[in-house]
Amino acid sequence: MSTSEVRTERIGSTLLITIDRPRARNAVNAAVATGLAAALDELEADPALRAGILTGADGTFSAGMDLKAALRGESPEVDGRGFGGLTEAEPVKPLIAAVEGWAMGGGFELALACDLIIAAEDATFGLPEVKRGLIAAGGGVIRLPKRIPYHLAMEFLLTGEPVTGRRAGELGLVNRVTATGDATAVALQLAEQLALNAPLALAAVKKIVRAAGGMPEAEAFAVQREEMGALMTSADVREGMTAFAERRAPQWIGE
Incomplete structure (x- = not known):
């Protein structure tokens, strides 16, 4: 546009x-x-x-x-x-x-x-x-x-x-x-x-960095745990681990 x-x-x-x-x-x-x-x-x-x-x-x-x-x-x-x-x-x-x-x-x-x-x-x-x-x-x-x-x-x-x-x-x-x-x-x-990296992980990095700049470390770690929990259940994390084991480039889907 x-x-x-x-x-x-x-x-x-x-x-x-x-x-x-x-x-x-x-x-x-x-x-x-x-x-x-x-x-x-x-x-x-x-x-x-x-x-x-x-x-x-x-x-x-x-x-x-x-x-x-x-x-x-x-x-x-x-x-x-x-x-x-x-x-x-x-x-x-x-x-x-x-x-x-x-x-x-x-x-x-x-x-x-x-x-x-x-x-x-x-x-x-x-x-x-x-x-x-x-x-x-x-x-x-x-x-x-x-x-x-x-x-x-x-x-x-x-x-x-x-x-x-x-x-x-x-x-x-x-x-x-x-x-x-x-x-x-x-x-x-x-x-x-x-673009070679997982889009969900990039978004999580940005969210955690923003949060960490305006709150105590303990609260920032809580935000990070929440983001990590979501990432660990994502298809992209499974793809990243599988691609590493198979020695190939990952194919991210952002889910």
């Missing part, structure tokens, strides 16, 4: 989601937010799709919130899903950000909402909201201090100054740093690697 502002393309078992407003540096307006939400629904609904990749058209990831649209009264949020229809959503399937060019403000926050980030070496990451009297309210203030050391996160948040993709790699913010123009290709390779 594609709209004028968000395009989707199926590549094997991966859904490539592209914000397509290059003249506005792929800034997020109401149409982009609803388009991204619809694209995530498409990803989740199709069992043949194992992972999603989020990127932007024409060498720019996203410049963040469309300030002109906001001044006209447009909301860049979707109820229950947050900024861009993503930052407060909880996709079950893995989502990879492929970042070229600018990932500023809300654009950076969209990347932070993904499970993995691939960035071109000359990409630009920043949270400049304080320069406009705002804060990074699309998850930046909440998520960034959990991803990198406190003082480094506070430098982003308090100065509003950007860093390159190469520096983001040094800080541990991204999984891979690529040559300019290669971020999506590398993200597709990573998505193919994820």
Whole structure:
């Protein structure tokens, strides 16, 4: 499903989601937010799709919130899903950000909402909201201090100054740093690697990691026991064990 502002393309078992407003540096307006939400629904609904990749058209990831649209009264949020229809959503399937060019403000926050980030070496990451009297309210203030050391996160948040993709790699913010123009290709390779694994297990990992971040360890282990119980009765676990014994690649059915 594609709209004028968000395009989707199926590549094997991966859904490539592209914000397509290059003249506005792929800034997020109401149409982009609803388009991204619809694209995530498409990803989740199709069992043949194992992972999603989020990127932007024409060498720019996203410049963040469309300030002109906001001044006209447009909301860049979707109820229950947050900024861009993503930052407060909880996709079950893995989502990879492929970042070229600018990932500023809300654009950076969209990347932070993904499970993995691939960035071109000359990409630009920043949270400049304080320069406009705002804060990074699309998850930046909440998520960034959990991803990198406190003082480094506070430098982003308090100065509003950007860093390159190469520096983001040094800080541990991204999984891979690529040559300019290669971020999506590398993200597709990573998505193919994820697709070799059991979809139920991938979903369980995401659920447990989310739970563990906001509760005591004892409660997190309880969540994990519940997920493990469900996995152990699944057809995919039987298939995984059988495939190992028979020295062949497993054929996952997601059940």
